[in-house]
Amino acid sequence: MPLEDRLLVERSKKGDREAFEQLVQMYENKVYTIAYRLMGNHTDAADLAQEAFIKIYQALPNFRGDSSFSTWIYHITVNVCRDELRKRQRRPTVSLDDSPDNNTCTYELRSNMPTPEEELDRSETQAMVQQCLNELSDDYRIILVMREIQEMAYEEIAENLGCSLGTVKSRLSRARQALKEKISKQMELLSPKRRLAK
DSSP: OOHHHHHHHHHHHTTOHHHHHHHHHHHHHHHHHHHHHHHOSHHHHHHHHHHHHHHHHHHGGGOOSSSOHHHHHHHHHHHHHHHHHHHHHHSOOOOGGGSGGGOOOOOOOOSSOOOHHHHHHHHHHHHHHHHHHHHSOHHHHHHHIIIIISOOOHHHHHHHHTOOHHHHHHHHHHHHHHHHHHHHHHHHHHHHHHHHHO
16 A cells, blocks of 8 residues: 555544545545446436445544455445445336436547547447446446546456455456447447438
8 A cells, every 4th residue: 555545544543533534635536437337427426435435434443454445445436336336226216317318428638639420429428428428337347447447457347346356357258249239239220320411
């Protein structure tokens, strides 16, 4: 575990709120990104990232340092999101905030700015990939987010999910294939529309 993490964790365990706030600042973007990729919308991601940090704070006295602090945080975040997804399977809900018109994306400004058409095309593609990701099973979505978005090592994923390295590799392979198939189907559906738009 990095020295800075270790010191901040030790101070946080002793009740130093400022130290915990520093940990939150260090990890809030990664926690939010995991939550967003697993839940598929900004509102849920913000709520669940906040819930994850509450659980992290409450569980901090039990953190022994057997794994890195970042692995421990990701594990809690994934579990918070997984619990919410399970609740929703028992009682499905629809949010009016999740209409396609409310999807917002942010882009870094570059010297060679893309045209508005390119931005629209990229935004549509990102929304389509996120939709395909949302349609995957929870297990597939979680493992893809960990590996492809958070770029976690296979060993770290295995530790987080409590399974063997072989299980991680086979599940990841099946998840990639499932996502590829969903994206291919969506691209087939979009192709005629794009040809008509040009």
